[in-house]
């Protein structure tokens with residue numbers, strides 16, 4: 001096991017865990033923190049890559065370059081063989097993934113003090129909904145990347161099963177548990193029988209009653225909050241002189257983490273100029289042009305995300321959008337946020353309903369619902385999932401660490 005680890009490459013945050021004195025432990029990856037935000041910034045001024053919080057800070061301090069977040073969303077998508085360009089340099093997405101996962105491995109090795117050659121990688125139940133071939137391709141791509149960064153033994157585990165192993169390490173009797181892992185890119189669920197005795201078994205297939213998931217997560221909540229509340233400030237929904245609406249595609253790309261850079265191409269810039277000549281509300285569309293010129297798309301998405309997170313604590317928050325011209329103050333209400341994500345939450349509820357049906361388990365037989373993943377902070381989701389399992393005790397795990405710890409536990413079992 002000495003050379004094995006569990007790696008949770010997340011849409012928003014990543015962790016790596018390994019065994020210390022037989023215990024699964026997360027490794028410090030950045031400034032003593034156990035998470036490394038899944039962010040890469042290519043700094044074109046300095047010709048170097050930065051990662052994690054440092055990447056966000058370098059981008060925000062105004063260096064010329066390219067920021068990539070939500071790289072995991074590229075796995076299984078048609079964009080995986082694409083690239084983004086900056087200062088005449090092409091940055092293929094596949095290579096950016098290799099850079100980031102290689103960095104995760106190196107940092108983990110530095111933290112644990114030795115080389116790692118075996119890994120259990122977490123994966124969502126579905127990388128891609130309703131498309132087994134694309135889903136398999138996503139896992140194959142991740143396998144290739146893990147090999148390219150130097151792992152020799154590579155195994156996978158469903159993220160919500162890993163979370164179950166983490167929860168199981170702290171219980172003292174048998175429980176029927178629904179695991180809800182609501183992350184940045186996907187909502188993943190599993191239903192298992194857990195107990196200290198079962199934890200000792202090598203083969204757990206019989207304990208897993210069902211798994212399910214859907215490609216909906218925090219980045220989608222950011223997107224729909226942005227489209228409903230922020231993009232209208234930049235002209236979404238406004239009219240052209242011909243009385244038709246301004247094309248919405250630019251706004252969708254700008255509101256979606258992994259497509260923000262598409263609006264920075266020369267071609268997109270020319271199209272935006274053409275549209276500008278046709279718009280009736282020039283002030284709003286001018287704001288969009290100004291934002292694109294500043295390459296401030298990720299800055300805006302970060303403000304929206306911060307607003308969304310603040311709405312988990314408060315009913316109402318104020319966003320200071322000081323890089324818009326002129327600077328704007330935007331009031332966000334939780335009720336408006338809830339309305340903007342209602343359709344996504346309904347799909348997540350259906351996913352849980354189907355999982356319970358597939359398992360043939362009565363909802364009221366479930367003892368515990370274990371929440372992990374940053375987006376389990378979203379009130380509406382918690383409420384709706386909680387309502388589906390009325391008798392279950394609600395337990396909150398380490399929102400950003402349960403998967404990594406569970407993968408490390410799995411690596412201990414699989415590689416020792």
Ligand SMILES: Nc1ncnc2c1ncn2[C@@H]1O[C@H](COP(=O)(O)OP(=O)(O)OP(=O)(O)O)[C@@H](O)[C@H]1O
Nearest residue numbers: 010011012013183184185186218312373374375377
């Ligand atoms: N308090 C909060 N309320 C709501 N959302 C939150 C909160 N804190 C973090 N988030 C959101 O949680 C998401 C990140 O969660 P997490 O780190 O679990 O995802 P991930 O593991 O990277 O993604 P995935 O597992 O889907 O690949 C982000 O979208 C972030 O905005």
Ligand SMILES: [Mg+2]
Nearest residue numbers: 010183373403
């Ligand atoms: Mg996750």
